[in-house]
Amino acid sequence: xxxxxxxxxxxxxxxxxxxxxxxxxxxxxxxxxxxxxxxxxxxxxxxxxxxxxxxxxxxxxxxxxxxxxxxxxxxxxxxxxxxxxxxxxxxxxxxxxxxxxxxxxxxxxxxxxxxxxxxxxxxxxxxxxxxxxxxx
Numbered sequence: 001x002x003x004x005x006x007x008x009x010x011x012x013x014x015x016x017x018x019x020x021x022x023x024x025x026x027x028x029x030x031x032x033x034x035x036x037x038x039x040x041x042x043x044x045x046x047x048x049x050x051x052x053x054x055x056x057x058x059x060x061x062x063x064x065x066x067x068x069x070x071x072x073x074x075x076x077x078x079x080x081x082x083x084x085x086x087x088x089x090x091x092x093x094x095x096x097x098x099x100x101x102x103x104x105x106x107x108x109x110x111x112x113x114x115x116x117x118x119x120x121x122x123x124x125x126x127x128x129x130x131x132x133x134x135x136x
Contacts, residue, residue: 016082019074023086027067027121028093034059053109061116064090068121072128083125084118091117 038055041047067090068083075082091114 016075016078016085019071020082020085020089022074023067023069023071023082024089024093025067026070027063027065027086027090029063030066031059031063031090031094034062057112057116060090060094060113061120064117064119064121065124068124068126069128070124071121072125073131075129077129079125079127079129080122081125083128084122086125087117087119087121090121 035056038059042052042055064083064087067086068079071082071086072079094113094117095110
């Protein structure tokens, strides 16, 4: 610890971790909501089974975008990094849950899922620090 700094100054990893965790939770909620809406759409319409994988990727991307946005909004700085790590954490959680539930190993669809988590997460983070709050 540097001279003159207190532990309560909110700098470093502690200031960064809480927004990323909160953003990841928000992203997971948004992804689950998107998956629910897509499953409702699949049950109500005659849509090909080939649309399932793109819908799942879209849900991951929407969740990562929302998670990155929330992470950056809460941190107030370094939005690209906050969004990137929020997307990365969302990807890790999705992959771990998939491996635990379905067993098996990572497949060829892992790279697209990773990209659909990292890139929208970083974009959401960049957008999150660029937007302004309401003016009073």
